[in-house]
Each structure stands twice: as C-alpha cells, then as structure tokens.
C-alpha cells in the first residue's frame with residue numbers, strides 16, 4: 001500500500017512585493033544585494049489580519065478540486081505551520097471547520113521550514129499503516145507577522161503563502177521513501193525566542209537568524225537527506241526527474257543540486273518570486289510544477305526541507 005498524491009493546490013496572497021517596493025518602504029536595502037545574495041526578486045505579503053488558516057484553506061480547496069474529492073472524504077488533516085492563527089486550537093482544526101469536514105483527525109506539525117516534509121512523512125505513515133485512507137497535508141505560513149522590519153538581514157528574505165496536497169491509499173506507487181531528522185543543539189541559529197506569559201509577550205517575538213551558519217548547515221543536510229531517501233528507494237540522486245528543495249536562497253538550492261549531481265534544469269525554483277515561505281515553500285513549488293505540466297505522472301520527485309530546530313526532512317515520490 002502506498003500513499004499516492006492525487007491533488008495539489010496553492011495560494012499566494014495579494015500582489016507581488018518587489019525588492020524595490022521594500023526599499024521604497026524605507027528598508028535600508030537594494031534590489032542588487034537581495035538578488036545576488038538570495039535570488040529573491042519579489043514575495044507576497046498577506047494583509048494584516050489574514051491568517052495561515054485562510055491561506056491554507058484556499059490551497060486545500062484547490063487540491064481537493066484537482067483530486068476530485070470532497071472535504072467529507074478526508075480522514076486526516078495535517079498542517080505544517082510555525083505561524084498558526086492561535087496558540088490553540090490548531091490551524092488544522094480551524095481549516096477542518098472551514099472546509100466543513102467532521103471527524104477527520106486534525107493536528108499541526110511544528111518543524112519550521114522542514115514542516116511540510118515532516119507532515120508529508122507523518123501522513124504517509126498513517127496511510128501505509130492502513131488506519132487512514134485520505135489525507136490533506138498543508139504548509140501554510142504568514143511569516144511577515146514574525147519579521148522584524150528593522151532587521152534588513154532577515155525581513156527581505158521571507159514571504160507568505162500556502163500549499164497543499166491530497167494523499168490517498170493506493171496500490172499504485174506514490175511516496176517511495178521519507179526521512180526526517182533534527183538537531184536541537186542548533187536551536188540558537190534560527191529562532192523566534194518569544195512567548196506569551198501572563199498576557200504579555202516575553203522574550204523576543206521576532207525571527208532571528210545567523211544567516212551564514214544556517215546556510216552551511218542547510219547545504220550539508222539537504223544533500224545528506226536526499227542521498228538517504230534515494231538510498232532507501234534504491235535509486236541514484238541523479239535519477240530523480242525533479243528536485244524540489246526548500247526555497248530559501250538560490251545559492252543554497254544551486255549548491256545542493258550541484259552536490260547531488262542533479263541537472264540544473266531538473267530543479268524547481270520559485271524563490272525568485274515567492275521568497276522563503278517556510279513550510280509553504282515546497283508544496284507551493286510542487287503545485288506550480290504540477291499545474292504547468294513539468295511534473296508528469298510516473299516521474300520521480302524528490303522534495304526536501306530544512307529549518308529552525310534544526311530540522312530537516314525529505315520524501316521521494318513517484319507522481
């Protein structure tokens with residue numbers, strides 16, 4: 001029994017916000033720096049008040065439509081997010097209510113930018129165990145809410161959005177291998193070290209990052225985990241038809257592709273138009289490449305993410 005992908009969907013709020021737009025808003029930056037260091041040209045930023053569940057809902061509806069099933073057919077909803085609507089209930093429960101599904105198991109996964117790959121691996125295990133038949137897996141984020149707009153080293157890098165997939169139990173191949181790892185000792189290089197206590201925000205509620213440390217860590221583990229899932233599935237990394245790495249920085253994406261021996265034109269890139277949308281980045285890129293016809297049935301797709309924690313995860317699937 002496989003967990004087979006039967007639908008994808010995504011949603012980006014509003015119109016693109018260019019690097020020039022950010023500079024015009026008073027951020028001490030410029031298009032040339034952002035493009036050369038990151039490859040990012042624009043990103044989408046949700047209006048204040050727009051939540052992850054709202055973005056995730058649209059992505060989910062589009063994925064359900066492609067799959068040709070209704071929300072009532074789902075028995076599992078997993079949402080990867082680090083920017084949930086509330087402390088509780090989970091964003092998954094909020095999306096479940098908005099979709100009108102009753103009875104499915106619904107919960108959030110918090111593994112930051114690796115969140116979608118974690119959620120996918122978890123849902124795949126539920127399906128392979130035989131306990132669940134149809135899963136909705138979402139990555140949804142409003143990272144603009146946790147950015148310090150006075151910190152030019154981080155605020156230009158991130159964007160908002162959501163992506164979703166539907167998995168179904170099938171005898172036809174689907175997800176072939178998954179892996180997930182973490183190294184909590186690296187929690188200090190990327191975090192939002194704040195909390196709510198006694199009705200007040202304590203600590204620092206903004207995203208903080210040691211960029212160069214994250215960069216090095218990301219390239220190493222993205223290459224390692226791609227090797228790992230290919231090894232489990234018994235193929236070479238060079239044999240994958242499409243590589244969808246977490247979209248954080250074009251230099252990380254290119255270095256990973258090179259390390260793995262994956263041809264440049266087999267790597268799906270959206271970071272130039274989406275920025276880093278954390279848990280949403282992989283399903284957004286996947287949906288784009290499915291809808292524009294690049295990813296075809298029968299092809300092998302390797303998706304992988306890395307983020308705060310530190311966490312990293314991957315899945316190799318036959319589409």
Ligand code: UT7
Nearest residue numbers: 028029030033037113152153156211212214215248249307
């Ligand atoms: O989802 C996973 C999380 N994130 C990542 O994967 C990001 C990983 N890291 C990176 O992508 C890169 O490290 C960055 C893009 C964050 C930074 O690139 P870098 O080449 O490592 O630059 P840097 O941090 O060493 O900064 C170099 C210079 C500094 O100026 P000085 O001190 O050399 O004069 C910064 O002040 O660039 C300056 N700088 C900026 N200049 C214009 C930093 N941010 C900006 C900016 N505009 N937005």
